[in-house]
Amino acid sequence: MDSTAEGDRFTVEVRRLPGAIVLKLVGELDHDTAEPLRQALGAVPADGGRRVLVDFSDVGFCDSTGLNVLLQGRLIAERAGTTIEVVGLRRPVERMFRITGVDEIFPVYADVAEALAARHP
Numbered sequence: 001m002d003s004t005a006e007g008d009r010f011t012v013e014v015r016r017l018p019g020a021i022v023l024k025l026v027g028e029l030d031h032d033t034a035e036p037l038r039q040a041l042g043a044v045p046a047d048g049g050r051r052v053l054v055d056f057s058d059v060g061f062c063d064s065t066g067l068n069v070l071l072q073g074r075l076i077a078e079r080a081g082t083t084i085e086v087v088g089l090r091r092p093v094e095r096m097f098r099i100t101g102v103d104e105i106f107p108v109y110a111d112v113a114e115a116l117a118a119r120h121p
Contacts, residue, residue, distance in 0.1 A: 012036040020051040022112055026058040029066035037066070041073030041084070050082050053115050057088025067102050074105070083107075087115050 010033035013024040023040050027033065044052050054070065056062070074084045085107040089097060097103040109115035 009033050010036060012040045014040055017116070020053050020116060022053045022055055024055045024058070028061040029059055029069075030061065030063040031065040034065050034069045038069050038073070041069065042076060044073070044077055044080075044082055044084075052077060052082060052084045053087050053109075053112055054084060055087050055112055056090065056093050057111065059093055060090065062093045062096055064100075067096065067100060071102070071105070085109065085115055087112050 010025070010027035010029055013026070015022040015024065021044060023037070025037065029037065041052075070084070070086075077084050086097070086103075087109045088111055089103075089108060094103070097108070107115075107118070109118060
């Protein structure tokens with residue numbers, strides 16, 4: 001079943017596709033809004049997903065808290081044999097990923113279709 005976790009300025013829509021779970025992020029990801037992403041990433045291993053695509057295409061801002069939540073989620077996911085991949089980085093968010101080196105930690109794709117077509121890491 002697909003679901004949505006909502007905050008004041010940020011939502012996470014969870015979609016299950018053949019071969020992947022997509023977390024569609026919408027809004028601004030920062031210290032005050034990160035909890036829905038934290039919850040969604042924490043639920044992924046229990047959900048049985050082996051591949052998670054975190055879609056940033058509708059995120060206009062992401063601070064260090066958002067990156068830390070993503071990195072913490074990666075550690076939890078890896079213990080369960082799940083990979084986390086990133087799609088749809090817009091310029092300001094892509095810059096934050098690049099400056100911090102987070103873009104070297106996660107596979108990054110232009111969009112969900114490209115990620116699904118790519119060979120699973």
